[in-house]
Amino acid sequence: KQEVTQIPAALSVPEGENLVLNCSFTDSAIYNLQWFRQDPGKGLTSLLLIQSSQREQTSGRLNASLDKSSGRSTLYIAASQPGDSATYLCAVVNAGNMLTFGGGTRLMVKP
Amino acid sequence: KAGVTQTPRYLIKTRGQQVTLSCSPISGHRSVSWYQQTPGQGLQFLFEYFSETQRNKGNFPGRFSGRQFSNSRSEMNVSTLELGDSALYLCASSPEGAGELYEQYFGPGTRLTVT
Numbered sequence: 001k002q003e004v005t006q007i008p009a010a011l012s013v014p015e016g017e018n019l020v021l022n023c024s025f026t027d028s029a030i031y032n033l034q035w036f037r038q039d040p041g042k043g044l045t046s047l048l049l050i051q052s053s054q055r056e057q058t059s060g061r062l063n064a065s066l067d068k069s070s071g072r073s074t075l076y077i078a079a080s081q082p083g084d085s086a087t088y089l090c091a092v093v094n095a096g097n098m099l100t101f102g103g104g105t106r107l108m109v110k111p
Numbered sequence: 112k113a114g115v116t117q118t119p120r121y122l123i124k125t126r127g128q129q130v131t132l133s134c135s136p137i138s139g140h141r142s143v144s145w146y147q148q149t150p151g152q153g154l155q156f157l158f159e160y161f162s163e164t165q166r167n168k169g170n171f172p173g174r175f176s177g178r179q180f181s182n183s184r185s186e187m188n189v190s191t192l193e194l195g196d197s198a199l200y201l202c203a204s205s206p207e208g209a210g211e212l213y214e215q216y217f218g219p220g221t222r223l224t225v226t
Contacts, residue, residue, distance in 0.1 A: 044217035
Protein backbone atom coordinates (compact mmCIF):
# COMPACT_ATOMS: atom_id res chain seq x y z
CA LYS A 1 0.00 0.00 0.00
CA GLN A 2 1.39 3.37 -1.05
CA GLU A 3 2.20 5.79 1.77
CA VAL A 4 3.12 9.42 1.21
CA THR A 5 4.83 11.54 3.85
CA GLN A 6 5.48 15.26 3.83
CA ILE A 7 8.06 16.99 5.97
CA PRO A 8 7.87 19.42 7.64
CA ALA A 9 4.20 19.49 8.67
CA ALA A 10 4.41 23.25 9.19
CA LEU A 11 6.87 25.93 8.21
CA SER A 12 7.09 29.64 8.97
CA VAL A 13 9.55 31.82 7.06
CA PRO A 14 10.14 35.53 6.49
CA GLU A 15 9.23 36.97 3.13
CA GLY A 16 11.92 36.62 0.47
CA GLU A 17 13.36 33.32 1.64
CA ASN A 18 13.87 30.38 -0.69
CA LEU A 19 12.40 27.20 0.73
CA VAL A 20 12.12 23.49 0.09
CA LEU A 21 9.18 21.23 0.85
CA ASN A 22 9.76 17.49 0.95
CA CYS A 23 7.61 14.57 -0.10
CA SER A 24 8.48 10.88 0.16
CA PHE A 25 6.60 7.80 -1.01
CA THR A 26 7.06 4.11 -0.29
CA ASP A 27 6.17 2.52 -3.66
CA SER A 28 8.34 3.81 -6.49
CA ALA A 29 6.11 2.32 -9.20
CA ILE A 30 4.27 5.58 -9.73
CA TYR A 31 2.78 7.00 -12.92
CA ASN A 32 3.18 10.60 -11.88
CA LEU A 33 3.44 12.98 -8.95
CA GLN A 34 1.42 16.14 -8.57
CA TRP A 35 1.90 19.11 -6.25
CA PHE A 36 -1.15 21.05 -5.11
CA ARG A 37 -1.85 24.15 -3.10
CA GLN A 38 -4.85 24.45 -0.79
CA ASP A 39 -6.02 27.67 0.82
CA PRO A 40 -8.05 27.34 4.04
CA GLY A 41 -11.48 25.86 3.41
CA LYS A 42 -10.94 25.78 -0.33
CA GLY A 43 -10.34 23.19 -3.01
CA LEU A 44 -6.99 22.13 -4.43
CA THR A 45 -5.10 24.08 -7.07
CA SER A 46 -2.73 22.07 -9.22
CA LEU A 47 0.78 23.54 -9.24
CA LEU A 48 2.96 21.05 -11.07
CA LEU A 49 2.68 17.57 -12.54
CA ILE A 50 5.81 15.46 -12.95
CA GLN A 51 5.45 12.38 -15.08
CA SER A 52 7.32 9.23 -14.05
CA SER A 53 9.81 9.67 -16.91
CA GLN A 54 10.66 13.24 -15.91
CA ARG A 55 13.10 14.55 -13.33
CA GLU A 56 11.71 18.03 -12.78
CA GLN A 57 9.15 20.63 -13.75
CA THR A 58 9.21 24.38 -13.39
CA SER A 59 6.49 27.00 -13.25
CA GLY A 60 7.45 30.57 -12.39
CA ARG A 61 9.02 30.60 -8.94
CA LEU A 62 8.22 26.93 -8.40
CA ASN A 63 10.45 24.00 -9.24
CA ALA A 64 9.59 20.40 -8.44
CA SER A 65 11.97 17.48 -8.74
CA LEU A 66 11.33 13.76 -8.72
CA ASP A 67 13.66 10.91 -7.79
CA LYS A 68 11.63 7.76 -8.29
CA SER A 69 14.36 5.36 -7.23
CA SER A 70 14.66 6.95 -3.80
CA GLY A 71 10.94 7.70 -3.52
CA ARG A 72 11.36 11.44 -3.09
CA SER A 73 10.16 14.72 -4.51
CA THR A 74 10.95 18.27 -3.51
CA LEU A 75 9.09 21.50 -4.21
CA TYR A 76 11.36 24.53 -4.29
CA ILE A 77 9.77 27.95 -3.87
CA ALA A 78 12.01 30.89 -4.73
CA ALA A 79 11.71 34.33 -3.17
CA SER A 80 8.67 33.46 -1.05
CA GLN A 81 5.82 35.97 -0.71
CA PRO A 82 3.00 36.31 1.85
CA GLY A 83 0.60 35.20 -0.90
CA ASP A 84 2.38 31.84 -0.94
CA SER A 85 0.93 31.08 2.50
CA ALA A 86 -1.17 27.94 2.14
CA THR A 87 -1.02 24.19 2.62
CA TYR A 88 1.03 22.35 0.00
CA LEU A 89 0.12 18.77 -0.80
CA CYS A 90 1.89 16.20 -2.88
CA ALA A 91 0.09 13.23 -4.36
CA VAL A 92 1.21 10.21 -6.36
CA VAL A 93 -0.59 8.00 -8.82
CA ASN A 94 -0.01 4.25 -8.88
CA ALA A 95 -2.14 1.68 -10.69
CA GLY A 96 -5.79 2.19 -9.92
CA ASN A 97 -6.07 5.72 -11.20
CA MET A 98 -6.27 7.31 -7.80
CA LEU A 99 -4.23 9.97 -6.05
CA THR A 100 -2.59 9.08 -2.75
CA PHE A 101 -1.93 12.24 -0.79
CA GLY A 102 0.59 13.22 1.81
CA GLY A 103 -0.51 15.02 4.95
CA GLY A 104 0.59 18.39 3.61
CA THR A 105 2.96 21.14 4.69
CA ARG A 106 1.32 24.25 6.12
CA LEU A 107 3.39 27.24 5.00
CA MET A 108 3.26 30.69 6.53
CA VAL A 109 5.27 33.48 4.90
CA LYS A 110 5.55 36.51 7.15
CA PRO A 111 5.79 40.02 5.67
CA LYS B 112 -12.96 27.08 -19.91
CA ALA B 113 -15.02 26.82 -16.76
CA GLY B 114 -13.46 24.86 -13.91
CA VAL B 115 -14.88 22.02 -11.89
CA THR B 116 -18.03 23.07 -10.07
CA GLN B 117 -19.59 21.48 -7.03
CA THR B 118 -22.98 22.04 -5.47
CA PRO B 119 -23.99 22.77 -2.84
CA ARG B 120 -20.98 24.42 -1.25
CA TYR B 121 -22.22 23.91 2.29
CA LEU B 122 -24.61 21.43 3.86
CA ILE B 123 -25.79 20.74 7.38
CA LYS B 124 -27.51 17.41 7.97
CA THR B 125 -28.63 15.35 10.94
CA ARG B 126 -27.39 11.89 11.82
CA GLY B 127 -29.33 9.20 9.99
CA GLN B 128 -30.26 11.39 7.03
CA GLN B 129 -28.92 10.98 3.55
CA VAL B 130 -27.24 13.52 1.29
CA THR B 131 -26.47 13.93 -2.40
CA LEU B 132 -23.58 16.02 -3.67
CA SER B 133 -23.08 17.09 -7.27
CA CYS B 134 -20.00 17.66 -9.40
CA SER B 135 -19.74 19.07 -12.93
CA PRO B 136 -16.36 18.38 -14.53
CA ILE B 137 -14.43 20.57 -16.91
CA SER B 138 -15.94 20.40 -20.38
CA GLY B 139 -14.50 17.46 -22.29
CA HIS B 140 -13.28 15.62 -19.20
CA ARG B 141 -14.69 12.13 -18.87
CA SER B 142 -13.22 11.03 -15.55
CA VAL B 143 -14.57 12.24 -12.22
CA SER B 144 -13.08 11.22 -8.89
CA TRP B 145 -14.31 11.93 -5.38
CA TYR B 146 -12.20 12.50 -2.27
CA GLN B 147 -13.01 13.03 1.39
CA GLN B 148 -10.87 15.41 3.43
CA THR B 149 -10.92 15.39 7.23
CA PRO B 150 -8.46 16.83 9.75
CA GLY B 151 -7.71 13.38 11.13
CA GLN B 152 -7.43 11.27 7.97
CA GLY B 153 -6.41 13.86 5.41
CA LEU B 154 -7.45 13.33 1.80
CA GLN B 155 -8.80 9.90 0.99
CA PHE B 156 -10.00 8.50 -2.33
CA LEU B 157 -13.66 7.50 -2.48
CA PHE B 158 -14.26 6.41 -6.09
CA GLU B 159 -13.71 7.25 -9.73
CA TYR B 160 -16.21 7.24 -12.56
CA PHE B 161 -15.40 7.11 -16.23
CA SER B 162 -17.97 6.95 -19.03
CA GLU B 163 -20.79 6.32 -16.54
CA THR B 164 -18.99 3.34 -14.95
CA GLN B 165 -17.33 3.13 -11.58
CA ARG B 166 -13.76 2.29 -12.47
CA ASN B 167 -12.08 2.40 -9.06
CA LYS B 168 -13.23 2.40 -5.47
CA GLY B 169 -11.52 3.34 -2.22
CA ASN B 170 -11.92 1.75 1.16
CA PHE B 171 -15.21 3.27 2.29
CA PRO B 172 -18.40 1.56 3.49
CA GLY B 173 -21.28 0.89 1.16
CA ARG B 174 -23.14 3.91 2.56
CA PHE B 175 -21.03 5.91 0.13
CA SER B 176 -22.12 5.56 -3.46
CA GLY B 177 -22.01 7.52 -6.65
CA ARG B 178 -22.98 7.67 -10.26
CA GLN B 179 -22.07 9.45 -13.43
CA PHE B 180 -24.37 10.69 -16.13
CA SER B 181 -23.92 10.71 -19.88
CA ASN B 182 -22.79 14.35 -19.77
CA SER B 183 -20.03 13.32 -17.30
CA ARG B 184 -21.65 15.11 -14.37
CA SER B 185 -21.39 13.03 -11.24
CA GLU B 186 -23.24 12.71 -7.97
CA MET B 187 -22.23 11.04 -4.76
CA ASN B 188 -24.66 9.91 -2.12
CA VAL B 189 -24.11 9.17 1.53
CA SER B 190 -26.88 7.33 3.32
CA THR B 191 -27.48 6.99 7.07
CA LEU B 192 -25.14 9.84 7.90
CA GLU B 193 -22.80 9.55 10.87
CA LEU B 194 -21.00 12.30 12.76
CA GLY B 195 -17.71 11.05 11.29
CA ASP B 196 -18.95 11.83 7.79
CA SER B 197 -18.47 15.52 8.48
CA ALA B 198 -15.81 16.53 5.98
CA LEU B 199 -14.90 18.50 2.90
CA TYR B 200 -15.87 16.45 -0.14
CA LEU B 201 -13.83 17.23 -3.22
CA CYS B 202 -14.29 16.10 -6.75
CA ALA B 203 -11.65 16.12 -9.44
CA SER B 204 -11.86 15.74 -13.17
CA SER B 205 -9.38 14.78 -15.84
CA PRO B 206 -9.63 13.90 -19.50
CA GLU B 207 -9.10 10.17 -19.10
CA GLY B 208 -8.25 9.51 -15.47
CA ALA B 209 -5.13 9.83 -13.30
CA GLY B 210 -2.77 8.14 -15.69
CA GLU B 211 0.72 9.30 -16.53
CA LEU B 212 -0.20 12.21 -18.75
CA TYR B 213 -3.17 13.75 -17.03
CA GLU B 214 -3.44 16.32 -14.31
CA GLN B 215 -6.42 16.18 -12.05
CA TYR B 216 -8.33 19.42 -11.52
CA PHE B 217 -10.25 19.89 -8.32
CA GLY B 218 -13.45 21.72 -7.54
CA PRO B 219 -13.98 24.01 -4.51
CA GLY B 220 -15.54 21.24 -2.47
CA THR B 221 -18.73 20.72 -0.50
CA ARG B 222 -18.45 21.21 3.24
CA LEU B 223 -20.76 18.68 4.93
CA THR B 224 -21.51 19.02 8.62
CA VAL B 225 -23.42 16.23 10.35
CA THR B 226 -25.02 17.10 13.69
